[in-house]
Amino acid sequence: MSEHIVVIGGGISGLTAAWHMQRAGRRVTLLESEATVGGVTRTIAQQGFLLEQGPFNVLVRDPAFEELLTELAGSIEVVTAGKAAKLRYIYRGGRLLAVPTNPLAMLTTPLISFPAKLRVLLEPFMARRPHTPEPTLADFVNRHVGREMTDHVFGAVISGIFGGDVYQLSLPACFPTIAEIDQKHRSLLLYGLSRPFAKRTAPKKSRRKWKGMVSITGGLGALTSAIGKHLGDGLQVNSRVTGWQSTGQMIEVNYESAGRQLVLAADRLIFATAHHTTAQLLENSANPAARTIAAELQKIVSVPLVVLNLGFRSSNLGHPLHGFGYLVPPSERDYPLMGVLWADSIFPQHAPPGHRLLRVFIGGSRHPQLTQQTDQELVELALNTLRNLLQIKGQPVIANSVRYPHAIPQYHLGHPERVRRIEALLPRLPRVHLVGNYLHGVSLNDCIREAKKTTQVILNINH
Numbered sequence: 001m002s003e004h005i006v007v008i009g010g011g012i013s014g015l016t017a018a019w020h021m022q023r024a025g026r027r028v029t030l031l032e033s034e035a036t037v038g039g040v041t042r043t044i045a046q047q048g049f050l051l052e053q054g055p056f057n058v059l060v061r062d063p064a065f066e067e068l069l070t071e072l073a074g075s076i077e078v079v080t081a082g083k084a085a086k087l088r089y090i091y092r093g094g095r096l097l098a099v100p101t102n103p104l105a106m107l108t109t110p111l112i113s114f115p116a117k118l119r120v121l122l123e124p125f126m127a128r129r130p131h132t133p134e135p136t137l138a139d140f141v142n143r144h145v146g147r148e149m150t151d152h153v154f155g156a157v158i159s160g161i162f163g164g165d166v167y168q169l170s171l172p173a174c175f176p177t178i179a180e181i182d183q184k185h186r187s188l189l190l191y192g193l194s195r196p197f198a199k200r201t202a203p204k205k206s207r208r209k210w211k212g213m214v215s216i217t218g219g220l221g222a223l224t225s226a227i228g229k230h231l232g233d234g235l236q237v238n239s240r241v242t243g244w245q246s247t248g249q250m251i252e253v254n255y256e257s258a259g260r261q262l263v264l265a266a267d268r269l270i271f272a273t274a275h276h277t278t279a280q281l282l283e284n285s286a287n288p289a290a291r292t293i294a295a296e297l298q299k300i301v302s303v304p305l306v307v308l309n310l311g312f313r314s315s316n317l318g319h320p321l322h323g324f325g326y327l328v329p330p331s332e333r334d335y336p337l338m339g340v341l342w343a344d345s346i347f348p349q350h351a352p353p354g355h356r357l358l359r360v361f362i363g364g365s366r367h368p369q370l371t372q373q374t375d376q377e378l379v380e381l382a383l384n385t386l387r388n389l390l391q392i393k394g395q396p397v398i399a400n401s402v403r404y405p406h407a408i409p410q411y412h413l414g415h416p417e418r419v420r421r422i423e424a425l426l427p428r429l430p431r432v433h434l435v436g437n438y439l440h441g442v443s444l445n446d447c448i449r450e451a452k453k454t455t456q457v458i459l460n461i462n463h
Ligand SMILES: Cc1cc2nc3c(=O)[nH]c(=O)nc-3n(C[C@H](O)[C@H](O)[C@H](O)COP(=O)(O)OP(=O)(O)OC[C@H]3O[C@@H](n4cnc5c(N)ncnc54)[C@H](O)[C@@H]3O)c2cc1C
Pocket: 008, 009, 010, 011, 012, 013, 014, 031, 032, 033, 034, 037, 038, 039, 040, 041, 053, 054, 055, 056, 057, 058, 059, 239, 240, 241, 242, 272, 273, 274, 277, 305, 307, 404, 407, 408, 435, 436, 437, 442, 443, 444, 445, 447
C-alpha cells in the first residue's frame, strides 16, 4: 500500500504539498484547524466587493507557480493586472510622487534631491562590493545608489513586501540572486548593461503563459479553495493538530475535531504551519533535534499587521485612484499607514460598478503598536489620514479588517545561517518535513516552489 502522508496546515504551502503528493498517487490527509482552507490566502465576497484577507496579487516569476495554475486550469481562471498597475506612488511630504520607470523620469523626479540623482548616475564609479557576506538591504542600496534612495524609495518597496526594516533585513535571505550578483559585480549598472548581450547569446527560455501580476477570478481565495476541493476526502477541516510522536516506522498525529481527540498514523509528516505554530508543535517532542529546531523557529521575529479593506461609492472619492497605490518610505517616520493599494484599479473585479476599493496596511516594523487599536479606531485613523490626500467624502460603504499578530516572518541578519542550522538538523527527525514562508521566501511564488521541492524530495526517497 502507498505511503500515508499527513500535512498539517491548509495554507498555500500545505495545499501545494498535498496537491503534488495526491497527483503522484500518494494517500494524503491534510489537517486544517479552521473551517476553510487558505490560511492567510482567503477572499471574502461581500456587497459585490472582493475583500482579499491576505495576499492580493502574485508576480508570475516561478515555473512551479505557472505549473500549478496550468494544472488547475479547469477549476480556476487567471486574471492579469491592468496597465494602471505599473503606476506606483510613494508618499513624501504630504504628496504622492510617481515612482520613476525610465531614466528620464529618474532625472526629473522630485522624490530625491539633485545630489542624490548624481549619486545614482555615478554608481559605476562609486559602488563598492560588500564588506561582509551578509549585508543588510540598506547597506546594499547605500553602497550602490546612496542613502537617499534607501530612505525615500527602496525602503518603501521593502515595506510593501516584508512590512519590515531595510536596516535589519538580510540581502542574501531576502534576495539571494541579487546578493550573488552583488558579491561578484562591483557596479549593478554595468552588470545590467552587459545583460542584453548575455541574454542574446543565452539559449531561449520557454515562453511564459502569463506575465506580470495576476490574480484569480473570485480572488486568490479561489486558488486555495480549488486545491482544497481537489483533495476531496483527503482534506479534513476543523481539525487542529495538538501533538505528534514517532513510533518506529510510523508517526502518530494527535488532533482535535468536533470536541473529540483523534489519532492518525502517518508514514510521513509535513508541517505547513506558520513558524510560531510549528515551534509550538516541535518544542515538546522527545527528540532533542525537534526541540532545537523549535528554539531556532522561536527566534524568528514576525511583524504584526492589520489589513483594512475600505469600499466607497466612486462619487465620494475625488482622487482618480489610477495606479497600483502608494507606499510609505522610512523617511516618513510619523505617517501612520504603511501603504494603500487601489484594489480595483489593478483588478477591476474587486469593486462593483460605481464603487472603489482601498486596501490599507497598518502596523509592520514601523508602527507595530497601532495594531493594538480597535477596528473602529483603525478605520477612523485611516479615514482621517486619507481624507485630504484622496479627497474622500462621507463614510465607506464597507469596512473589513483582518488582524495578523504574526503577519510576515522577518529575514533579519543571521536568517540564512539559522535556516542552514535547521536544515542540518532535519535528517535527525526521520520522516518529518517543514514547509512554509519562514525558510526560503515569503511570497506565494516562494511558498509554492518550496512546497513542490519538498514533495519531490519525498517522492525521490520512495522511488
Ligand atoms: C497581509 C498579507 C499580505 C500578503 N500579500 C502578499 C501578496 O500580495 N503576494 C504574495 O506573493 N505574498 C503575499 N503575502 C505573503 C504570503 O501570502 C504568505 O507568505 C503565504 O500565504 C503563507 O502561506 P503558508 O501556507 O505558508 O501559511 P498560512 O497561510 O499561514 O497557513 C498555515 C495554515 O495552518 C493552519 N494551522 C495553524 N495551526 C494549525 C494546527 N495546529 N493544526 C492544523 N492546522 C493549523 C492555519 O489555519 C493556516 O491555514 C502576504 C501575507 C500577508 C499576511
